[in-house]
Amino acid sequence: MLRAIYPGSFDPVTLGHLDVIKRSCKIVDELIIGVLNNSAKTPLFSVEERVKMLEEATKGLKNVKIVPFEGLLVEFARRMKAKVVVRGLRAITDFEYELQMSQTNHKLEPEVETMFLTTSIEYSFLSSTTVKEVAAFGGDISQFVPSAIIGRIEEKMQSKIKRRV
Ligand code: ADP
Numbered sequence: 284m285l286r287a288i289y290p291g292s293f294d295p296v297t298l299g300h301l302d303v304i305k306r307s308c309k310i311v312d313e314l315i316i317g318v319l320n321n322s323a324k325t326p327l328f329s330v331e332e333r334v335k336m337l338e339e340a341t342k343g344l345k346n347v348k349i350v351p352f353e354g355l356l357v358e359f360a361r362r363m364k365a366k367v368v369v370r371g372l373r374a375i376t377d378f379e380y381e382l383q384m385s386q387t388n389h390k391l392e393p394e395v396e397t398m399f400l401t402t403s404i405e406y407s408f409l410s411s412t413t414v415k416e417v418a419a420f421g422g423d424i425s426q427f428v429p430s431a432i433i434g435r436i437e438e439k440m441q442s443k444i445k446r447r448v
Pocket of ligand 1: 294371
């Protein structure tokens, strides 16, 4: 059985992420979406909220599991008994970092391979950061994120604005 991990912050999950998830699901037997809980970063959404949004966005995908994790990715892969890490590549700007990460991970754990999926063209510009910027100014994010989570993002933005005034 081929089990893979798709790790990331998913703050929040976008249609670009969902595209990578759906395509990976067709290649592997089980896809574990690893939601990174990184204490060095201050995400907009808590890890619990990010997990919830991913659960809503991937409803109906039978071979997907969502699991939060902290620390080294290769340790997480070992614990989950996953042999493959899936990453998405949007543009050449992603490449250098992704190459370094995959080679480092391979040194740490030669049994784990990184598999890259290039972005579908319609999502090549899309990132969680862009979504947050558009949402912060009240822009329409319906083309960027799964419809199931639009309400949650808008709510979060509203509560941020209320806290400021
Ligand atoms: P990180 O916080 O690790 O940069 P993200 O949560 O932003 O990760 O993304 C997780 C993975 O999804 C990364 O491999 C990233 O390159 C990929 N990804 C993000 N946005 C897109 C997109 N629009 N199309 C394809 N892959 C994407």
